[in-house]
Amino acid sequence: MIRSRRIALVLLLPGLVLLVAGVVIPALTMLLSPPRVSTGEVFDRLGRMLSDPYDLAIIWRTLRIGLTVTGLCLVLGFPTAYLLARSRSRWAGVLLALAIFPLLLSNVVRTYGWLVVLGRNGVVGQTIEGLGLADPAPQLLYTELAVVLGLTQLFLPLAIITCYSAVAQVDANLDEAARGLGAGRMRTLWSVTIPLSMPGIAMAATLVFAGAVTAYTTPYLLGGSRQTMLATQLFRYSGVSLDWAAASATALIMTVLVLVVYSLSTAITRAKAVSR
Amino acid sequence: MKRSSPIAVTLAFLGYVVMIVPILFVVATAFTDGDALTFPPEGLSLRWFEAAISYEPFTRALVSSLQLALISTVLALGIGIPATLAIMRGRLPGKSVVEGLFLSPLILPELVVGLALFQQFMIHLEMDNFRTLLIGHTAILLPYTVRVTGASLALADPALEDAARGLGASAWRSFWTVTLPVLRPGIISAALLSFVTSFNNVPISLLLQSRDFRTLPVTMLDYVQQNYTPIVAAMSTLLLAGTVVLAFAAERILGFARIFGGINR
Numbered sequence: 001m002i003r004s005r006r007i008a009l010v011l012l013l014p015g016l017v018l019l020v021a022g023v024v025i026p027a028l029t030m031l032l033s034p035p036r037v038s039t040g041e042v043f044d045r046l047g048r049m050l051s052d053p054y055d056l057a058i059i060w061r062t063l064r065i066g067l068t069v070t071g072l073c074l075v076l077g078f079p080t081a082y083l084l085a086r087s088r089s090r091w092a093g094v095l096l097a098l099a100i101f102p103l104l105l106s107n108v109v110r111t112y113g114w115l116v117v118l119g120r121n122g123v124v125g126q127t128i129e130g131l132g133l134a135d136p137a138p139q140l141l142y143t144e145l146a147v148v149l150g151l152t153q154l155f156l157p158l159a160i161i162t163c164y165s166a167v168a169q170v171d172a173n174l175d176e177a178a179r180g181l182g183a184g185r186m187r188t189l190w191s192v193t194i195p196l197s198m199p200g201i202a203m204a205a206t207l208v209f210a211g212a213v214t215a216y217t218t219p220y221l222l223g224g225s226r227q228t229m230l231a232t233q234l235f236r237y238s239g240v241s242l243d244w245a246a247a248s249a250t251a252l253i254m255t256v257l258v259l260v261v262y263s264l265s266t267a268i269t270r271a272k273a274v275s276r
Numbered sequence: 277m278k279r280s281s282p283i284a285v286t287l288a289f290l291g292y293v294v295m296i297v298p299i300l301f302v303v304a305t306a307f308t309d310g311d312a313l314t315f316p317p318e319g320l321s322l323r324w325f326e327a328a329i330s331y332e333p334f335t336r337a338l339v340s341s342l343q344l345a346l347i348s349t350v351l352a353l354g355i356g357i358p359a360t361l362a363i364m365r366g367r368l369p370g371k372s373v374v375e376g377l378f379l380s381p382l383i384l385p386e387l388v389v390g391l392a393l394f395q396q397f398m399i400h401l402e403m404d405n406f407r408t409l410l411i412g413h414t415a416i417l418l419p420y421t422v423r424v425t426g427a428s429l430a431l432a433d434p435a436l437e438d439a440a441r442g443l444g445a446s447a448w449r450s451f452w453t454v455t456l457p458v459l460r461p462g463i464i465s466a467a468l469l470s471f472v473t474s475f476n477n478v479p480i481s482l483l484l485q486s487r488d489f490r491t492l493p494v495t496m497l498d499y500v501q502q503n504y505t506p507i508v509a510a511m512s513t514l515l516l517a518g519t520v521v522l523a524f525a526a527e528r529i530l531g532f533a534r535i536f537g538g539i540n541r
Contacts, residue, residue, distance in 0.1 A: 008366030011358035012374065015418060018355060019377050022411045026392035027384060035395055076291035079284035087280075095292075097527070102295055105519050106476040108493045109512040112500065113298025116305050116509070121314040123301065153294050160291070185281060214385035217478045217493075221500060231387055231479075238391045239483060251388045262383055 031252050034244035046249040059253060062230045065144065066213040069151040073208045076152070077159030078201065082193070084160075085167040086175075099160045107154060107217045114150050114222055115141065142224040150218040155208040162207060166200020167193065199269045206265035210258045230254045299516065306509040313504055324510035334511055337495040344406075344481075344491060345474040348413035352470050353463065355414065356421025361455075363422065364429045365437075375422075382419040389416065390483035398484065405486040412480040417470040424469060428462025429455075461530055468526055472519075 032039050049055040080099065084092050102110060117123050118140040125137035140146060170193060178188040194201070219229040228236075230250055237247035301315060309319030328334055356378075362368065363375055381389060389412060397408040432455060440450035481491040492515075500508050 005367060008362040008368055011362035011366070012368070014355045015359035015378060016374075018411065018415055019380065019418065022393070023381055023384065023389060023415050024377070026396035027388055030388070030392035030395050035399060076287050076294070080288035080291045083280055083284055083288050097523075098292070099295065101519075101523055102299070104472050104523055105299070106493050106512075106515055107478060108476075108496050108500075109302065109515050110299060112496075112508060112512055113300075113302045115500070116301040116313055116315060117298050119313060121312060123315045126315070149294065153298060156291055156295050210383070214387065216387060216482070217497065220497070231385070234387050234391070235482070238387075238394070244395070247391060251385070251391060254385050255388055258383060258385060 031248055031255065034248045037245045037248070041245045042248045042252070045245040046252055049246075049249050049253070058228050058230060058233055061144070061227065062213050063257075065147055065151065065219075065229065066209050068148050069155060069212040070205050070209045072148070072152045073155050073159035074163075074201065074205060077156055077204065078163045078194075081160050081163035082167050082189075085164050086172060096161075096164065099157050101157075102153075103157045103161075107215075108221075110153060111150050111218050111221050114146060114153070118146050118149075118222070141222065142226045144223075144227055146222040147219050147227050147229070150222045151212045151215060154215065154218060155211050158207050158211065159204045162204035163197065163200055166197035166203075169200075170196040198272055202265050202268050206261055209261055213257055214254055230257075302509050302512050303516065305506050306513040308506050308509075311505060313506055313509065324506045325514070327505075327507050328510040328514065331507060333490075333495055333499075334492065337490050337492040340489050341475050341492040344409055344413060345471050348410055348417055348474045349467055349470040351410065351414040352417035352421050353467060356418050356466070357425055357459070357463065359418075360422050360425045360429060361451075364426055365434060378422045379419045381416045386416065386477070386479035387483065390480040393480070394483045405484050406489050409481065409484045409489070412484060413474045413477065416477070416480065417473060420469045420473060421466045424466040425459055425462040428459050428465075432458035464530055468522070472522070 032042060034042070049059075084096050084099070115122070118125070120141070122140070124140060128137040129135050174192055174196070175188055178192045179185075183191070213229075214231055216231040216235060219227060219232045220235075223229065223232065230253060234247060234250040234254065237243045237250060305313055305315060305317055306324055307320055307322070308314070308317030309321040309323065310317065359378060363371065363378070368374060393408050393412045397403040397411065398405060437450050437454050440454045441447065445453070475491075476493060477491070478493050478497065481494050482497070485491070485494050492511075496508055496511060
């Protein structure tokens with residue numbers, strides 16, 4: 001135990017200074033009163049964005065892609081995590097490592113793969129043409145599908161390891177007990193395993209959604225200018241046109257979206273914990 | 277063990293296909309002899325690897341990325357470990373607020389952090405971009421340090437430290453001989469995660485780039501947009517090889533799964 005409050009504060013001080021002066025204050029200033037722009041102008045711009053069809057389309061696309069990717073990551077990630085957590089095969093360790101490994105690899109590298117797969121001379125297009133299904137093959141790159149695939153690849157490892165730790169904490173004997181009492185495989189999954197790993201599943205959904213609606217590399221490379229999302233739009237305002245009011249308004253939408261999802265997930269997890 | 281449901285196996289298989297297959301195609305196209313990003317590759321050669329390692333913007337950016345990742349990792353550990361000790365072992369007022377503050381860079385979108393730093397430090401205070409990058413990278417690494425070393429520290433019994441103190445050890449000695457050995461795996465995991473996170477970062481490095489100091493992922497991203505040659509595939513394959521070596525080293529030192537156990541807690 002560190003008994004002296006003064007020592008604890010000294011240990012904490014460098015971090016506090018860095019985070020308050022380097023993140024919290026700059027972020028609040030950027031969101032509410034960027035250079036040469038008044039707070040009123042930011043909110044004015046925000047109001048216009050929320051009623052402009054072009055901007056609303058970007059917001060709606062970001063939400064739609066975020067939700068689709070979250071759904072896909074859970075549908076693919078939970079079964080993977082479940083199988084890995086319940087398997088006694090020694091291959092399970094290797095497969096778990098294989099699912100974790102992409103987290104270490106650059107987003108640029110992982111996303112670049114889809115250019116090869118979906119590009120003009122890519123594998124999928126050539127296969128479609130080769131099989132005579134369509135000639136020329138339909139445009140695959142710079143579509144919403146490409147962005148969804150790229151983001152699913154990016155966030156699936158996160159969904160798998162988050163669900164994995166949740167499932168691993170659920171006593172496997174409970175599954176066995178439910179089966180022993182006559183519940184079928186689906187019934188056991190729906191009424192025992194999934195409810196008990198719900199906090200982990202909620203966490204996985206939150207991390208994936210927050211990551212997907214703020215990711216930059218993937219919509220930039222795979223969506224191009226046709227599939228603009230909030231993140232690529234934010235960069236356009238801040239790195240290209242230097243429109244600070246629009247940048248702050250876009251950043252506000254993104255930040256509020258992420259904060260709402262985090263608080264919802266915390267509230268759900270807390271309510272679960274209390275009701276047990 | 278009962279047979280696994282075929283539906284679950286199919287979904288898991290699809291998941292692995294989505295995660296892994298695009299990466300394999302990057303490697304395959306890197307070895308092409310042709311000038312375009314086509315599959316199957318036209319002939320076999322190492323010319324794009326040669327091109328990648330002799331392309332000055334890539335090599336310079338690689339050095340910059342390594343430099344930035346190394347320094348910000350050291351800074352994040354130097355600032356984060358004492359903070360973790362204070363949060364976990366100290367009697368602080370408003371502990372949950374402090375904890376929330378240390379995790380906040382994980383929740384705030386990185387583009388928001390990057391833009392905030394760009395406006396306030398590079399434009400307003402006219403700070404150079406390397407120093408601004410160090411602030412940004414160190415800040416986003418702190419949550420990893422605090423979580424991962426915190427998870428290690430949670431396994432250590434504070435009573436042991438008190439016992440060491442009771443037996444006459446100084447606070448420093450008890451930290452050095454009792455607490456630190458327990459923290460070591462956490463520190464190694466935090467260092468590895470921090471290094472990789474900084475090295476791979478795009479949003480902050482993108483907004484804080486300058487002509488003199490650009491990181492490798494930002495340089496590659498920029499190149500992809502202008503050219504369609506396999507040089508980026510070759511560079512990506514080299515990065516993949518480096519990452520594989522790092523992963524094996526991590527597995528040797530600590531065990532892979534243990535390193536990532538701390539991420540979500």
